[in-house]
Amino acid sequence: GESVGLHLPTLSVQEGDNSIINCAYSNSASDYFIWYKQESGKGPQFIIDIRSNMDKRQGQRVTVLLNKTVKHLSLQIAATQPGDSAVYFCAENPYNFNKFYFGSGTKLNVKP
Amino acid sequence: GAGVSQSPSNKVTEKGKDVELRCDPISGHTALYWYRQSLGQGLEFLIYFQGNSAPDKSGLPSDRFSAERTGGSVSTLTIQRTQQEDSAVYLCASSIRQGSNQPQHFGDGTRLSIL
Numbered sequence: 001g002e003s004v005g006l007h008l009p010t011l012s013v014q015e016g017d018n019s020i021i022n023c024a025y026s027n028s029a030s031d032y033f034i035w036y037k038q039e040s041g042k043g044p045q046f047i048i049d050i051r052s053n054m055d056k057r058q059g060q061r062v063t064v065l066l067n068k069t070v071k072h073l074s075l076q077i078a079a080t081q082p083g084d085s086a087v088y089f090c091a092e093n094p095y096n097f098n099k100f101y102f103g104s105g106t107k108l109n110v111k112p
Numbered sequence: 113g114a115g116v117s118q119s120p121s122n123k124v125t126e127k128g129k130d131v132e133l134r135c136d137p138i139s140g141h142t143a144l145y146w147y148r149q150s151l152g153q154g155l156e157f158l159i160y161f162q163g164n165s166a167p168d169k170s171g172l173p174s175d176r177f178s179a180e181r182t183g184g185s186v187s188t189l190t191i192q193r194t195q196q197e198d199s200a201v202y203l204c205a206s207s208i209r210q211g212s213n214q215p216q217h218f219g220d221g222t223r224l225s226i227l
Contacts, residue, residue: 008152031213034216041220043116043118043203043205043219043220044155044203045218046216046217049215051213089154091155098160099171100216101157102147104152104153104154
């Protein structure tokens, strides 16, 4: 899940396992969500997005699940690889609003 | 280039000096955002530009911070009389247009260190 502060929650997985990263969002008016991946020294990189009229969307090795009832978003990464090691952020965008709100991130550590 | 470009990539300066950070968005993107990211933190919204509309400055932390976007393309974020708490990574993002359901694409940021 998300947390505030200097100590990012960390998820450690073995190479080849599946990873699940969770995010609780705050605004029930949010209708668009994005997962970003941020590697050290780089900007956030778009992974996958989902609109509120969907509860699941799949990409290449990634799946995003949206549960609007409990305001929860998750990112599933299949067959996790060392190159997946990074900090993952969720972002929510309230309807007809300019700004995105970002969580503080979860660090994914993939052990070879 | 194909992506958002920011310069400089690193900037070290003394407390009290002014700094200018530059962002070159993706060609054709009309929306441009500035964020600040402190160590181990999420992204803090600073300012948003959309076309020729008045910018949304609601995230600027003090009047020492200002930003311009000339010709609807390149943007400059200026911090006057820098303080140590201004040390952070400053990220710029652009999207194809305003509104919901448009992903933002980020540059690699400027890492600012105030001595």
